[in-house]
Amino acid sequence: MLSLAGGKRDNDLILPINSSLSVTLHQDQLKTTTTAAASQDFTEDRLWLNGEEADVGHPRLQACLREVRRLARKRRGSSTEDTAALSLSYKVHIATENNFPTAAGLASSAAGYACLVSTLARLYGVEGELSEVARRGSGSACRSMLGGFVQWQRGERPDGRDSIAQQVAPETHWPELRVLVLVVSGEKKQVGSTAGMQTSVDTSPLLKHRAEVVVPERLALMVRHIHERDFEGFGQLTMQDSNQFHATCLDTFPPIFYLNDISRQIIALAHRFNAHHGCTKVAYTFDAGPNAVIFMLADTVAEFMEVVRRSFPPTTNGDQFVRGLPVSSASLPEELIAAVVAEPVPGAVQYILHTKVWGWVEHGAGEPICLSSGLCMGPHPHPHPWGCA
Ligand SMILES: Nc1ncnc2c1ncn2[C@@H]1O[C@H](COP(=O)(O)OP(=O)(O)OP(=O)(O)O)[C@@H](O)[C@H]1O
Ligand SMILES: C[C@@](O)(CCOP(=O)(O)OP(=O)(O)O)CC(=O)O
Incomplete structure (x- = not known):
């Protein structure tokens, strides 16, 4: 993730008012x-999210199911081989789980719908361009169908056929790039992204200006910074764009507040850290929630992690405070502590996840798939509510 976010010009087809760019994070973390x-034994489509049954009638979920089945029908219509397997009239049961907070501004809908569409596509034997289908679940999900640095093109067509994802650079392009996710709150946000963005589109003149003027310019610049692996430019623009996105939230009427006091303290800390070093060493971005996503190069991680640990020491979970990729220890020079670390706020950051950019090609698709109630393929990391062993 890394937003360059906007709103929608069509809420049914999920078409954005501007193109956007994101980074797909590593699935090990x-x-x-x-x-x-x-199965022919299933009488209705059903879905369990994080162990609880969710409303399968959700129009976005229905759109994804309908589109994958339509593509499967089309493919079978033109294919001579007998796909023996699955009747398109069979109902599906889906179990899905996020190993990170859901609906808390950490792009769970992007990961969730991207994974859903890939899994359904494998179940039905559909291949090819699927970002258009994932987009029908959640706009940001179309970007998450690809690894590395990904652009979601606004497109011009009213039917959305050209509003698809395109890789700007693979994850191998910038292997030193690292990401720290500072989880401030795992709570479900009060204003969901979809509703929030609609109110912004309806009421914020800043959002209109942003979509028409600012984002097109910034996107071109961002792509250049990525291609040149220019962290100074990339970092500055990332922070500026996150700030402008949250300015559009404040410009929305009634206003939307995703950032909280801790988010603002993290922002100030990042700026003090950069000022101390005299260059952009770390770059924050906040999605629709208070949790911070901070980019840096690998050689900055240990030092910045120590700064965060001193600023927001853990009160519980000391051993679980840092998760994900290993982080080596660093001792901080006295002048850095004096200049950067303010009065500690214990417990303000619940945990920190250290991760990097993900690339599909490197690892291949690994989604577990279950073809029918008695025949399962692939590893099953969590129990199926319908009891498929
Ligand atoms: N694994 C999943 N499978 C299917 N749907 C999911 C999954 N995870 C989340 N969702 C859907 O996405 C919704 C959350 O989307 P929302 O945009 O509010 O939050 P978010 O995606 O976590 O945050 P943001 O988009 O601001 O980064 C959930 O309520 C659920 O409907
Ligand atoms: C702030 C954002 O996370 C908003 C999410 O936008 P989506 O385009 O995914 O919204 P929906 O399609 O309504 O789910 C920024 C982003 O990821 O683009």
Whole structure:
């Protein structure tokens, strides 16, 4: 993730008012796992999210199911081989789990719908361009269908056929790039992204200006910084764009507040850290929630982690405070502590996840798949509510 976010010009087809760009994070640390089964014994489509049954009638979920089945029908219509397997009339049961907070501004809908569409596509034997289908679940999900640095093109067509994801650079392009996710709150946000963005589109003149003027310029610049692996430019623009996104939230009427006091303290800390070093060493971005995503190069991680630990010491979970990729220890020079670390706020950061950019090609698709109630393929990391062993 890394927003350059906007609103929607069509809420049904999920078409954005501007193009956007994101980074897909590594699935060893942050992931959604989705398992799907189809059977003639199932009487209805059902979905369990994080162990609890969710409303399968959700229009976005229905759109994804409908589109994957439509593509499967189309493919079978033109294929001569007998796909023996699955009747398209079978109902599906889907179990999905996020190993990170859901609906808390950490792009769970992006990961969730991207994984759902990939899993359904494998179940039904559909291949090819699927970002258009994932987009129908959640706009940001279309970007998450690809690894590395990904652009979601606004597109011009009213039917959305050209509003798809395109890789700007693979994850191998910038292997030193690291990400720390500072989880401030795992609570579900009060204003969901979809509703929030609609109110912004309806009421914020700043959002209109941003979509028409600012984002197109910034996007071109951001792509250049990424291609040149220019962290100074990339970092500055990332922070400026996150700040402008949250300015559009404040410009929305009634206003939306995603950032909280801790988010603002993290922002100030990052600026003090950069000022101390005299260059952009760390760059924050906040999605629709208070949790910080901080980019840096690998050689900054240990030092910045120590700064965060001193500023927001853990009160519980000391051993679980830092998760994900290993972090070596660093001792901080006295002048850095004096200049950067303010009065500690114990417990303000619940945990920190250390991760990097993900690339599909490197690892291949690994989603577990269950083809029918008695026949399962692939590993099953969590129990299926419908009891498929
Ligand atoms: N694994 C999943 N499978 C299917 N749907 C999911 C999954 N995870 C989340 N969702 C859907 O996405 C919704 C959360 O989306 P929302 O945009 O509010 O939050 P977010 O995506 O976590 O945050 P943001 O988009 O601001 O980064 C959930 O309520 C649920 O409907
Ligand atoms: C702030 C954002 O996370 C908003 C999420 O936007 P989506 O385009 O995913 O919204 P929906 O399609 O309504 O789910 C920024 C982003 O990821 O683009």
